[in-house]
Amino acid sequence: MTTDVLNDQDSHGSDHHDDSHDHGKMTGIKRWLYTTNHKDIGTLYLWFSFIMLLIGGALAMVIRAELFQPGLQIVEPDFFNQLTTVHGLIMVFGAIMPGFVGFANWMIPMMIGAPDMALPRMNNWSFWILPFAFGILLSSFFMESGAPNFGWTFYAPLSTTYSNGSTAFFVFAVHIMGISSIMGAINIVVTIMNMRAPGMTYMKMPLFVWTFFITAYLLIAVMPVLAGVVTMLLTDTYFGTSFFDAAGGGDPVMFQHIFWFFGHPEVYIMILPAFGIVSTTIPAFSRKRLFGYSSMVYATASIALLSFIVWAHHMFTTGMPLFGELFFMYCTMLIAVPTGVKVFNWVATMWRGSLSFETPMLFSIAFVILFTIGGFSGLMLALTPVDFQYHDTYFVVAHFHYVLVTGSLFSMYAGAYYWMPKWTGHMYNKTLANWHFWCSLISVNLLFFPMHFLGLAGMPRRIPDYALQFADFNKWVSIGGFAFGLSQLIFLAVVIKCIRGGEKAPAKPWDGAEGLEWTVASPAPYHTFSTPPKID
Amino acid sequence: MNKSTEQDKTQQEQQSDAVSSKPSNAKVVKKLLLIVFGMFGFGFALVPLYDVFCDITGLNGKTNEVAVEYTADGIDTSRTIKVQFITRTAKGIPWQFEPVINEIEVHPGEVKFVKFYAKNESKRDIVGQAVPSVSPGVAAEYFQKIECFCFTQQPLKSNEEVEMGLQFYVDLDLPKEVTTLTLSYTLYDITGSTDSSS
DSSP, X not given: OOOOTTTTTOGGGOOOSSSOSSOOOOOHXXXXXXXXXXXXXXXXXXXXXXXXXXXXXXXXXXXXXXXXXXXXXXXXXXXXXXXXXXXXXXXXXXXXXXXXXXXXXXXXXHXXXXXXXXXHHHHHHHHHTHHHHHHHHXXXXXXXXXXXXXXXXXXXXXXXXXXXXXXXXXXXXXXXXXHHHHHHHHXXXXXXXXXXXXXXXXXXXXXXXXXXXXXXXXXXXXXXXXXXXXXXXXXXXXXXXXSSOGGGTOOHHHHHHHHHHHHHHHHXXXXXXXXXXXXXXHHHHHTSOOTTHHHHHHHHHHHHHHGGGOGGGGOGGGOOOHHHXXXXXXXXXXXXXXXXXXXXXXXXXXXXXOOOOOHHHXXXXXXXXXXXXXXXXXXXXHXXXXXXXXXXXXXXXXXXXXXXXXXXXXXXXXXXXXXXXXXXXXXXXXXXXXHHHHHHHHHHHHHHHHHHHHHHTTOBXXXXXXXXXXXXXXXXXXXXXXXXXXXXXXXXXXXXXXXXXXXXXXXXXXXXXXXXXXXXXSSOOSSOOSSOOOOO | OHHHHHHHHHHHHXXXXXXXXXXOHHHHHHHHHHXXXXXXXXXXHHXXXXXXXXXXXXXXXXXXXXXXXXXXXXXXXXXXXXXXXXXXXXXXXXXXXXXXSSEEEEOTTOOEEEEEEXXXXXXXXXXXXXXXXXXXXXXXXXXXXXXXGXXXXXXXXXXXXXXXXXXXXXXXXXXXXXXXXXXEEXXXXXXTSOOTTO
């Protein structure tokens, strides 16, 4: 049970300390500003990330509109660069990461039988600094110099010597996002280590909890490196240091090494929780236990460990000794092994299961197939000799959108539909939800699949114009993009309808679902597990 | 913080019979914060580590940054290496900067002296710094500079011109497959950010 910061000052919240379950909420905006309740904070994170998804998506719509036909029609090249940069930053740091933290906040305490997160007030803080971070980032659009235009990877010297003046805003925004992520991660680790219900041993934890436990460690390990590298960027740009400035004895390539030392674990930060979610939903709708639970745990841990020694596969073309190229190539290919174990286990879980295809299951199956396609194109990119052809083309764009959109985002949709009855107390509108799925599935493939071929044919990424031979494919890609963007509005409609009403959801709406979260009522009471449940 | 820690303690006491000896929240947080600060430091530690790594592997075509003594054991006349010189001025430095000769043939172990010409074509005094890079990268560690204008800064007054020397030799251990070396200099304007130490 947690205390409210404002207890002493606020009369109507006078008695938060007892065990009754239905009060403790303040009214109006204060409830959300001052809340230390993990469910409230989880909701805030989820809404925030969805809003960011829509903003980042709107930027992508402008990008696709510009690329609808060759030539320059809508935006100036410099503004195009700002769009691609901020689209990437918003989606990575604003949509995917906070989205998963939202799931973690909502579900981890309920899954391990804890009354709340271990550090509830820090939890409040780690959410509420996020809107400021993105406010700072987005405000740069309205300034004379414009938003960051150096790519979401902010390579020096583009972000130092050739910056348009947005570097300081960018750096401070990233610092705040980093602090938020680190606090969130510390909170999750402490919660999982100290707040598990009696009898909940580590190897009895639901896999989602495990994946987030490992993700949190990754965050704690690499977000400070990101903070370090943006700090170097800041001092290089404004205080005359030369970390990345060759004129002063620095090295711009070193930027890429440090950035990707953060950057590669970062991509697993964005996918490991997705593994956790589908490892929850697939068994539920296959009505079988997850195949190979402990191998899943070890596979997740090995992926996390390997992620620290593969970073230079992002920079094969920078000129590396042959030994380095081979080392990073083989290490990268090694990651396919634990990932393959996971895909095998999901398929084996479905094998001879009693399957039903509710919306979460549809998204989960799409996840398994499409994420695997993204994984395979990743394997192709890992091969040093061919990477020289694929590097910085649309093939790369296709690859990471398959793993991040049809991977991470689809898993979040699977999770959202799966737990929405628990969150809202109502079943979502199944017809509308299935429309959301099928529209998304078709449009997302129309959007990203042709990009593979564009990339193989040599279309470079991050350029507002292209050669005429790419025109037809780009037209289809753009149409897919607009359709996918619109499809996400269906999800918004589903969520709003589901919050407002709908079929009353029982405590456990899915007959195959397992876990402590289904032992409490739907919607989940404001305070759950004030007395720890007994686990045998 | 205190209040919630207390509560977490009671929480923990309730659970302690079942799950034995969990460390307190504060302890875990302290340990995790140590990792956070450690990794922040590690990010900066990568800077010197990277230089060491480059020195060892010759990554990025980095050559020696301070003068070396001639230590080669004789001259290998059986091999002839073509050394090409390229110059480039970075954005915003109005100098003319070029090699006096564009390429030279050397035997491994043989010392050569070549000159580079620079002229400040602007109306202001500028301090320049040339930064060398050797390609192919694997050959960088075998290209030894005994004397180089790139070891120091080059202050040139308005319209002043200068010929700058480079004395070098190619190491005998240069890999067999390398027959051509390209030495590229990029000239930067470091007026204002000069310090006396270098």
